[in-house]
Amino acid sequence: MHNRLRARIFTFVTGLALLGLITGCAVKDAPDGGAAPTAAVSATDLPAGDDCFVWSEDDLLLSDFLLYFVDCGSPDAAEFPTGMFAGLCQSVSDMPYGTDPGTGKVWGYRENPAMQRDADSLGKGATAYKWVIDDSVTDLSKAEICYDFRVPDGTYTVTLGFYNPFGVRRIDAECEGTVLVDSEKILRYQENEKSFSVDVTDGELNLKVFNSKIKNFMDTPILSYIRIAITPEYTKELLSAAVKAMAVEHPEAIYTAGSSKNYLEAYAEAQEFLAKDGKAGENLIRLKFNNLRESYKMLTKQYRYDSFKPGAVWRDTENTPIQAHGGQVQQMEIPDPETGKPVTKWVWVGEDKTNGYRGGVCAYSSDDLYNWKFEGIIMKNVPNRRVLETDPYFKEVYAGYSSEELDNVALALSAERAVIERPKLIYNEKTDKYILWFHADGPTATSDSNYAAACAGVAVSDTPFGPYRFVGRYRLNTCPPDQEDKYPESKGMARDMNLFRDTDGTAYIIYSSEENLTLYISKLNDEYTYLATDPEKAVYGVDFIRLFPGAQREAPALFLRDGKYYLMTSGCTGWAPNQARFYVSDSVMGEWESKGDPCLDDENHTTFESQSTCIFRDPASDTWIYMGDRWFADALHDSRYIWLPIEFKENGDMEISFVSEWQLP
Numbered sequence: 001m002h003n004r005l006r007a008r009i010f011t012f013v014t015g016l017a018l019l020g021l022i023t024g025c026a027v028k029d030a031p032d033g034g035a036a037p038t039a040a041v042s043a044t045d046l047p048a049g050d051d052c053f054v055w056s057e058d059d060l061l062l063s064d065f066l067l068y069f070v071d072c073g074s075p076d077a078a079e080f081p082t083g084m085f086a087g088l089c090q091s092v093s094d095m096p097y098g099t100d101p102g103t104g105k106v107w108g109y110r111e112n113p114a115m116q117r118d119a120d121s122l123g124k125g126a127t128a129y130k131w132v133i134d135d136s137v138t139d140l141s142k143a144e145i146c147y148d149f150r151v152p153d154g155t156y157t158v159t160l161g162f163y164n165p166f167g168v169r170r171i172d173a174e175c176e177g178t179v180l181v182d183s184e185k186i187l188r189y190q191e192n193e194k195s196f197s198v199d200v201t202d203g204e205l206n207l208k209v210f211n212s213k214i215k216n217f218m219d220t221p222i223l224s225y226i227r228i229a230i231t232p233e234y235t236k237e238l239l240s241a242a243v244k245a246m247a248v249e250h251p252e253a254i255y256t257a258g259s260s261k262n263y264l265e266a267y268a269e270a271q272e273f274l275a276k277d278g279k280a281g282e283n284l285i286r287l288k289f290n291n292l293r294e295s296y297k298m299l300t301k302q303y304r305y306d307s308f309k310p311g312a313v314w315r316d317t318e319n320t321p322i323q324a325h326g327g328q329v330q331q332m333e334i335p336d337p338e339t340g341k342p343v344t345k346w347v348w349v350g351e352d353k354t355n356g357y358r359g360g361v362c363a364y365s366s367d368d369l370y371n372w373k374f375e376g377i378i379m380k381n382v383p384n385r386r387v388l389e390t391d392p393y394f395k396e397v398y399a400g401y402s403s404e405e406l407d408n409v410a411l412a413l414s415a416e417r418a419v420i421e422r423p424k425l426i427y428n429e430k431t432d433k434y435i436l437w438f439h440a441d442g443p444t445a446t447s448d449s450n451y452a453a454a455c456a457g458v459a460v461s462d463t464p465f466g467p468y469r470f471v472g473r474y475r476l477n478t479c480p481p482d483q484e485d486k487y488p489e490s491k492g493m494a495r496d497m498n499l500f501r502d503t504d505g506t507a508y509i510i511y512s513s514e515e516n517l518t519l520y521i522s523k524l525n526d527e528y529t530y531l532a533t534d535p536e537k538a539v540y541g542v543d544f545i546r547l548f549p550g551a552q553r554e555a556p557a558l559f560l561r562d563g564k565y566y567l568m569t570s571g572c573t574g575w576a577p578n579q580a581r582f583y584v585s586d587s588v589m590g591e592w593e594s595k596g597d598p599c600l601d602d603e604n605h606t607t608f609e610s611q612s613t614c615i616f617r618d619p620a621s622d623t624w625i626y627m628g629d630r631w632f633a634d635a636l637h638d639s640r641y642i643w644l645p646i647e648f649k650e651n652g653d654m655e656i657s658f659v660s661e662w663q664l665p
C-alpha cells in the first residue's frame with residue numbers, strides 16, 4: 001500500500017525513542033543478555049522466548065501501535081476472526097501464558113481450571129467468544145481471569161471488552177496495581193468497552209478481572225477481549241513519520257475517487273502543518289495524525305474488471321452499481337476535462353433507476369468497456385415546478401426559459417409523474433452540440449396512464465456529460481391515409497426508441513408507434529433536434545417509413561455492418577423478457593426482411609432473459625456487442641445488463657449465444 005521500502009527496521013530503543021514515542025525497553029531480556037540489537041532483524045527472526053521488541057517504524061504506525069488484540073476464550077491458536085487484526089506481538093488470537101509460536105513474545109492467560117470458554121451466537125468478531133467461570137467450581141476466590149503480557153516499560157492504552165449474555169453482573173479489573181474497573185455493572189447485550197492508561201515499569205503488564213462483591217455463581221466475571229496498544233506521544237516527528245509511512249502516489253488510479261479525495265486532503269493538511277515553524281500542541285498534532293490515519297485506512301480499492309459477466313452486478317469505479325438501463329454505448333471523441341483536447345472514450349448513457357421506476361439519465365465513461373467511471377446524472381428529473389426557479393442547478397440550466405417553457409419542463413421531467421426511458425445520445429458536428437433523445441412519457445390531461453403522453457423527448461448540451469437542457473417532447477409521424485393505421489385513436493405516438501446516424505451524417509429515430517403495434521423510422525433534421533420535416537408535411541418513404549404494422553415490436557437497436565443494415569427488436573411484454581427478432585435491409589428507408597430470432601440455444605425464447613437496447617462494434621477487437629436489459633420488475637434499480645458478443649455467419653445472419661463470462665479478443 002505504501003511505497004516505502006520496509007528496509008529500516010528499528011529496535012524499540014532506537015526506533016521508538018527516535019520517534020519520541022516511548023523511552024526505555026526491556027533491554028534486560030535481549031537475546032545475548034546485553035544491549036538491545038541495533039542490526040536490521042525482523043521480529044520473526046528472533047528465537048522463541050526472546051522478547052526484545054523489534055518493529056519497523058512503519059509497522060508500528062500502520063498497526064495503530066497495537067501490540068495485542070486478544071479474542072478471549074477463542075480456541076487456543078485460533079485464526080483471527082474477520083474484523084479483527086492481530087497485534088504486533090501475537091500470531092494467534094488467544095493462548096495460555098507462554099511463548100507465542102509465531103512472534104516469540106511471551107503472553108497469555110494464567111491457566112485456571114475455573115475458566116471456561118463460551119461461544120456466543122449473538123456476538124460478532126471479538127465478542128463471538130469469551131471467558132466465563134465454570135459453575136462447578138466451589139472456591140469462589142478462584143473466580144478470576146488473569147492475563148500477563150511481557151512488554152517494554154512505558155505507557156499503554158489497555159482496552160477491555162465485556163459482552164454479557166447473562167443478567168446484570170459486577171466486574172472489577174486491576175492492572176499494574178491500579179484499579180481499572182471498580183465493581184461496575186455490565187448490562188446484558190450492550191457494548192461494554194472500557195479503556196485505561198497504564199504505566200508498566202517491570203517489563204510485564206499483569207491484568208486481573210474478577211468480582212470483589214461476588215456472592216454466588218450468578219456473579220462470576222466474564223471477559224470478551226483485550227487490546228493493548230502503546231500510547232504514543234504525538235509529536236511533529238511522529239506526524240512526519242506517519243506522512244512518510246502513509247504516502248500513496250496517485251491514489252485516484254487505484255482507489256475510489258471519494259476515498260482518494262479524503263486521503264489527499266488529510267495528507268496535504270498534515271504536510272502543511274509540518275511545514276509551519278514553531279511548537280504545536282499535542283492535541284492538534286493528534287488530530288492531524290488521526291485524520292491522516294483514518295483517511296489512509298478508508299482508502300477503498302476500485303473494482304477492476306477484465307471481463308464481461310452478463311447478468312452479474314456491474315459496479316462503476318466508485319464501486320457503485322451502474323445505473324444506465326435501457327441505454328446506449330458508443331465511442332466518442334470528447335474534450336478532456338483538464339486539457340480540453342479531444343480524447344477517445346466509450347460513453348454509456350442510460351436510465352437512472354436508483355430510486356426505482358422514475359429517474360433521470362446517467363452517463364459513464366470508459367477506456368476499455370469493462371471499467372466505467374460515473375460522469376453524473378446528465379439530465380435530472382424535476383422534483384417540482386418551484387425548484388426550476390429556486391434551485392441553483394435548475395436555475396442555471398433553464399436560464400432564459402419563459403414561464404410557459406418552465407411549465408413544460410416541470411411536466412415532461414416531473415420526478416413524480418414523468419417516465420423517462422431509453423435515452424440515446426448523438427453528437428452533431430455542425431452545431432457542436434450533444435443531443436439526448438429519450439422516450440418521454442407520463443399521464444396527460446385526459447389519462448392517468450404512465451404511458452399516455454407517448455412522446456419522444458429532446459434535451460441539448462454543449463458538453464457530453466451535460467447538464468442537458470430539456471427542449472421539448474413531441475408526437476412524431478402519423479400513418480399515411482392510404483395505409484392501415486393500427487391505432488387511429490391516437491396519432492403520432494412514440495415510445496421505445498433508438499437513434500442511428502448513417503454514413504452520410506443523416507440521423508434517424510427508430511421507435512414504437514401506433515400503441516406499440518408498428519415500428520417507425522423517421523429522419524431527423526440537420527441539427528438532430530427534431531424531425532427533418534413536420535409530421536403534417538412529411539412524405540412517406542422519404543421522411544419516414546412504417547415497419548411490420550401490427551407485429552408489435554419494440555426495444556429497437558439499429559446498426560450498419562458491411563453495407564447491410566440490421567435491426568434487432570423485442571416483442572411487447574413490459575418488463576418481462578420475450579423472443580428477439582432481427583431484420584436486414586440495404587438502406588435505412590428500404591425494405592426490411594425478417595430473419596427471425598438471432599439467439600442460439602435460448603431454451604425459453606426470452607433473449608437470454610433480456611431485452612435489446614443497443615448494438616455496437618468495438619473497433620479495436622472488431623467485436624460486435626449486443627447490449628440488453630434484464631429487468632427486475634420488483635426491483636428495477638437492481639436490473640442487470642446482458643452484454644454478449646455477436647457472431648455473423650457467412651450469409652451475414654447474426655447469431656448470439658449466451659456466455660456467462662467473456663473477454664474481448
Ligand code: GAL
Pocket residue numbers: 326421422496554555572573574575611
Ligand atoms: C417495456 C419497454 C421498457 C418499459 C417497460 C415498462 O416494454 O421496453 O422500456 O417501458 O415496457 O413496462
